Amino acid sequence: MMKKYFLLLDFDGTLTPIVSRPRLAKLSAGRKNVLTKLAKRKDLAVAIVSGRELDDLKRRVGLKDVIYIGNHGFQIEAGNRLVVHPIARKSQKLMERVYKELKAAMNIAGVIIENKKYTLSVHYRRVKPGETGRVKRIFQKVTRPYLANKKIKVTGGKKVFEVRPNVVWDKGKAVAWLLERYNKGNAIPVYIGDDTTDEDAFRYLNDKGETILVGRKKTLARRRLASIEAVYKLLKELLIDGRI
Ligand SMILES: [Mg+2]
Known part of the structure; x- marks a missing residue:
């Protein structure tokens, strides 16, 4: 059967609420059931897209x-095939080093x-709240030499800073691939x-399909949903009438 839609769903903040500690994020049984039904549908393909490490996401x-x-597209698993971006693969030792330096420098309660x-x-x-400026300053101090050497890129999201290998690759490029x-x-x-990291995918997909932002922030997406509840409402309607 021909697939009608290729669903690309972000995880945190889209399918599950943002939580204070990333390891507390959990898909409720009812919501998992909706996703299971979507995955079984012959007229749909489903991909989950996340900044999380692949095994963590799968679990x-x-x-x-x-x-x-x-990992924002650096790891892709489709069928039995696992693809890791070659430059990301080479950057593991570097990431380990930056991680250790951040760990040693970031003596602020609540930072994960x-x-x-x-x-x-x-x-x-x-x-x-009064300490976030200090988090930013320490993060910048540790990452500055690596940025100067063009070894890494830094990005941000909802209450998070991120370090990535310095390569033009993101959720948009991964979705295109x-x-x-x-x-x-x-x-x-x-x-x-x-x-923020979903905007790269919106930019790539805007002239190809449907792009939907969850929430109120400024966006390139063409449509909006107010909440995670609204996401599941849309997905359940899709299960019933086969249309977005
Ligand atoms: Mg998200």
Whole structure:
């Protein structure tokens, strides 16, 4: 059967609420059930797209028959095939070094530094409001020499700073790569996301399919949904009438 839609769904803030500690994010049974039904549909392809490390993402989503894009696109698992961006693969030691330096320098309560193998995240959601400036200053101090050497790139999101290998690659590029290889039937791509890093995908997909932002921030997406509840309402309607 021809696929009608190729769903590309961000995880945190889109399918699950943003939580104070990343490891607390959990898909409820009811919501997992909706995603399971979507994944089984012959007229749909489903990919979960996240900044999380791939294994972490897979554990939290827990679905078979879906494509996983982890680490902002540096890891892609489709079918039995796992693809890691070659430059990301080479950057593992560098990330380990930056991780250790950040760990040693960031003596601020509430900061969570995540080593995601190919990228790093510094979460500051749980830091006292008066201390966020200090988090930023320490982050900049540690990353500055690596930025000067063009070894890394830094980006940000909702209460998070990120370190990535210095390569032109993001959720948009990863989605483009995926669709070229796995969307032979030209299903309509539908991307739903809530954060800054999703904008790269919106930019790429705007003239190709549906782009939907969850929330109120300024965006390139063509449509908006107010909340995660609204995302599931749309997905349930899709299960019933087969249309977005
Ligand atoms: Mg998100």
